Amino acid sequence: MKGRTAIAGLGITEMGKVYxxxxxxFAAEAIALALDDAGLExxxxxxxxxxxxHSPEMAPMLxxxxxxxxxxxxxxxxxxxxxxxxxxxxxAQAITTGQxxxxxxxxxxxxxxxxxxxxxxYSGRGIGSDTGFASLRFAYGDYGPANTSYALACRRxxxxxxxxxxxxxTIAVGQREWAQMNPKAQMHGKPMxxxxxxDSRWVVEPLHLFDCCLVSxxxxxxxxxxxxRARELTQPPVYLLGFxxxxxxxxxxxxxxxxxxxxxxxxxxxxxxxxxxxLEDIDVLELYDCYTYTVLVTLEDxxxxxxxxxxxxxxxxxxxxxxxxxxNTGGGQLSSFYMWGFTPLSEGVIQARGQGGERQVPKxxxxxxxxxxxxxxxxSTTILGxxxx
Amino acid sequence: xxxxxxxxxxxxxxxxPDEESRPFFDGARQGVLLLRRCRACDVFMSPTGGIGTxxxxxxxxxxxxxxxxxxxxxxxxxxxxxxxxxxYDPAFADELxxxxxxxxxxxxxxxxxxxVACANEDLWIGMPLVVTFERLSxxxxxxxxxxxxx
Numbered sequence: 001m002k003g004r005t006a007i008a009g010l011g012i013t014e015m016g017k018v019y020x021x022x023x024x025x026f027a028a029e030a031i032a033l034a035l036d037d038a039g040l041e042x043x044x045x046x047x048x049x050x051x052x053x054h055s056p057e058m059a060p061m062l063x064x065x066x067x068x069x070x071x072x073x074x075x076x077x078x079x080x081x082x083x084x085x086x087x088x089x090x091x092a093q094a095i096t097t098g099q100x101x102x103x104x105x106x107x108x109x110x111x112x113x114x115x116x117x118x119x120x121x122y123s124g125r126g127i128g129s130d131t132g133f134a135s136l137r138f139a140y141g142d143y144g145p146a147n148t149s150y151a152l153a154c155r156r157x158x159x160x161x162x163x164x165x166x167x168x169x170t171i172a173v174g175q176r177e178w179a180q181m182n183p184k185a186q187m188h189g190k191p192m193x194x195x196x197x198x199d200s201r202w203v204v205e206p207l208h209l210f211d212c213c214l215v216s217x218x219x220x221x222x223x224x225x226x227x228x229r230a231r232e233l234t235q236p237p238v239y240l241l242g243f244x245x246x247x248x249x250x251x252x253x254x255x256x257x258x259x260x261x262x263x264x265x266x267x268x269x270x271x272x273x274x275x276x277x278x279l280e281d282i283d284v285l286e287l288y289d290c291y292t293y294t295v296l297v298t299l300e301d302x303x304x305x306x307x308x309x310x311x312x313x314x315x316x317x318x319x320x321x322x323x324x325x326x327x328n329t330g331g332g333q334l335s336s337f338y339m340w341g342f343t344p345l346s347e348g349v350i351q352a353r354g355q356g357g358e359r360q361v362p363k364x365x366x367x368x369x370x371x372x373x374x375x376x377x378x379x380s381t382t383i384l385g386x387x388x389x
Numbered sequence: 390x391x392x393x394x395x396x397x398x399x400x401x402x403x404x405x406p407d408e409e410s411r412p413f414f415d416g417a418r419q420g421v422l423l424l425r426r427c428r429a430c431d432v433f434m435s436p437t438g439g440i441g442t443x444x445x446x447x448x449x450x451x452x453x454x455x456x457x458x459x460x461x462x463x464x465x466x467x468x469x470x471x472x473x474x475x476x477y478d479p480a481f482a483d484e485l486x487x488x489x490x491x492x493x494x495x496x497x498x499x500x501x502x503x504x505v506a507c508a509n510e511d512l513w514i515g516m517p518l519v520v521t522f523e524r525l526s527x528x529x530x531x532x533x534x535x536x537x538x539x
Contacts, residue, residue, distance in 0.1 A: 151489075
């Protein structure tokens with residue numbers, strides 16, 4: 001299956017505080033942009049994969065709103081932040097086996113409303129019911145479950161390995177530098193120093209505000225088709241070379257330490273093996289970065305450095321512009337926009353094509369894209385082939 | 390003349406037991422921390438798989454459906470902690486920043502809770518803790534943890 005399918009189209013809408021539009025409207029625009037980008041028509045699509053999220057609109061009924069007809073592949077898929085990789089894998093398998101020929105994969109969301117609070121949108125109300133065990137955590141003041149659980153994971157890593165805020169801050173600053181070269185980034189035109197990082201308020205200590213990703217309204221879509229067909233279309237094909245998923249399991253059992261040892265290890269090994277490449281061959285990294293800590297622990301688990309040495313590894317700024325390991329080159333979720341796994345994926349496509357403009361990494365034959373869902377619970381890895389493939 | 394009521398501290402959320410969680414809250418009211426235990430292999434486990442999920446139907450280890458409520462000793466150590474600075478609920482306004490703690494119980498189960506009777510700056514990972522029950526209403530008490538001697 002390696003290299004037999006490719007991403008032929010990419011659509012990214014306006015991002016951030018864009019109000020007054022439905023999730024469906026954002027999704028439709030992203031798909032329209034991706035079709036235009038590929039040089040395809042709506043009628044060419046025979047597959048639709050929807051990244052299920054908080055929005056009830058991200059469900060199979062989206063097909064009807066979009067007016068897509070005679071589909072051979074339809075699903076709303078969810079492994080949270082790892083879904084982008086799992087969707088691409090399913091699309092590629094369907095195309096390789098002849099079940100579908102052109103599949104749109106889409107993420108859309110509109111959690112922000114004018115005058116509303118971004119934190120409320122992700123406060124965790126509505127996860128489960130407000131009775132029974134689900135109501136217990138509110139008595140503990142455990143709101144915003146993602147912030148809290150990543151803070152707990154980060155604190156654990158700091159305790160075990162001495163990871164510092166200077167080191168986490170280096171990740172945030174590097175990505176903000178990348179964002180200054182990305183006109184689509186919400187933090188474009190808003191540079192940040194390490195001192196700014198330290199000065200940013202605590203959200204849930206040890207997480208500063210600038211350790212945490214943005215919240216965005218918008219949508220991203222990609223069109224997956226056969227490699228053969230992609231070569232006849234408008235854009236340089238971005239080949240799908242390798243996939244891997246890993247879901248290690250329970251957070252609440254003492255014999256495991258999933259906050260510190262994540263599925264990135266296994267999913268990375270699977271994807272690299274399928275692509276037939278080594279970690280050292282990767283030119284560009286687009287890592288899921290809901291928090292700075294996620295980047296650090298993912299680098300360790302992929303094996304770029306030993307477990308516990310992530311802090312020292314990133315400290316020299318090697319992830320930022322001009323560094324030896326260009327990572328999250330559009331600014332990532334921390335500084336560009338938060339479209340779950342479609343943030344790293346979209347920038348991966350741009351880099352693999354060589355269309356990054358000012359921020360383009362010179363060598364872009366192999367791009368590794370990671371996905372991460374829950375609190376480091378579900379992981380996906382996708383290897384994209386650009387250049388000559 | 391009646392004084393107008395100018396301030397009102399909103400009440401903190403009090404858990405509402407449902408059918409499957411009632412034994413846990415009944416235990417807490419009587420000062421007992423209940424976990425789930427497998428009758429087939431004796432493994433202890435948290436009641437649910439995580440936030441927003443129902444009672445575990447089967448043993449996490451041997452997959453037996455023969456589970457029971459069983460008392461935990463109530464002792465453990467601090468696995469990790471975070472300090473909540475963001476205000477989500479006005480009822481917590483006076484307590485910011487307050488801790489959210491994960492306690493690793495001696496039974497090999499981790500649970501999210503708060504540490505009480507300990508200043509934030511005195512929290513340290515690995516510190517020995519013991520359960521204590523805080524009564525929130527006539528019906529409801531919740532397990533929290535306080536420092537203990539080794």
